[in-house]
Amino acid sequence: MCISLLSNTQIPATLPAHIQVEKKMAQRLGRFRSYTSQPSKAYFSGPKQGNAYKALLLDAGGTLLQMVQPVEETYAIVGSKHGVKASPSEIKKGFKKAFAEPWPERLRYQGDGRPFWRHIVAQATGCASNDYFEELYKHFSQGDAWKLPVGAYEVLSHLRDAGVKLAVVSNFDTRLRPILEDMDVAKLFNAIIISSEVGFEKPAPQIFQVALDQLNVAASKTVHIGDDQQADKIGAGALGIDSWLWGKDVHTFKEILHRILGSDVN
Missing domain, CATH: 3.40.50.1000 (HAD superfamily/HAD-like)
Incomplete structure (x- = not known):
């Protein structure tokens, strides 16, 4: 949920x-x-x-x-199973805004980068579900998500x-x-x-x-x-x-x- x-x-x-x-x-x-x-x-x-x-x-x-599928489409498709209501265009706008914000830590990508990406996903979609985040995180961890x-x-x-x-x-x-x-x-x-x-x-x-x-x-x-x-x-x-x-x-x-x-x- x-x-x-x-x-x-x-x-x-x-x-x-x-x-x-x-x-x-x-x-x-x-x-x-x-x-x-x-x-x-x-x-x-x-x-x-x-x-x-x-x-x-x-x-x-x-x-x-390069991503096989635009990030906003992936976020929306996976999100549909987790109650995300935002459209791909809304997610794209939210993603760009979140990604452009300064990050308060020394590095954005520390270790596996989960804290940073968890923030990006939540800000872009309005959804803070851990199950949703982990499904996205796993998807982009695989070579099949990229070309x-x-x-x-x-x-x-x-x-x-x-x-x-x-x-x-x-x-x-x-x-x-x-x-x-x-x-x-x-x-x-x-x-x-x-x-x-x-x-x-x-x-x-x-x-x-x-x-x-x-x-x-x-x-x-x-x-x-x-x-x-x-x-x-x-x-x-x-x-x-x-x-x-x-x-x-x-x-x-x-x-x-x-x-x-x-x-x-x-």
Whole structure:
């Protein structure tokens, strides 16, 4: 049975403490740009030609991993068994609003991420039923809930064979690694960097530095692709990593292949 929305708690409209500290340190050192400032045109460099990139970093949700079914439809279908009355359009609106709110803890995705996702589900649907939440949580824990973009597997295989190092860099909970394994794609990556495991979330530069360290590549030889301007493009750019926005700068994995390997593509 669905319990009505459990919380009207106002989440502080401030950056998490660790981001504030990192921001102050970065400003003192003059090494990184503010997470909230708008970058100049010189901040991002364009694509490099002739296989100048030695490594590719990929965001997971929304970039490498696409939902088989829109989240609002899944929430509504599963919710119909638990007394949820909200329509998919209402759920979509509530989901976006809840997801955009600041989270008061240091990390959104701590461990399995249940506290954060429980809040999102309740706020998006108005239903705080534990049975409902757990059914949704289990659904999105399985590879069948996700799909790769067209051509992604083949392009990643080609890049790996060409000597390009590959890594996932994602704000995600501990379900990500099993999901990638379930989809038979984890084996393509030299490193999988997950915020819940390393203790930093994008746009913090530390999570990108972990990827560079594990791949043993320089930022200048690396490109990152994600779907979020703040977390992905500005976050990667703070370390001097070139970045392309999925759906704006690049639209297909075939395009990614050509932009990285250039004339080397057969």
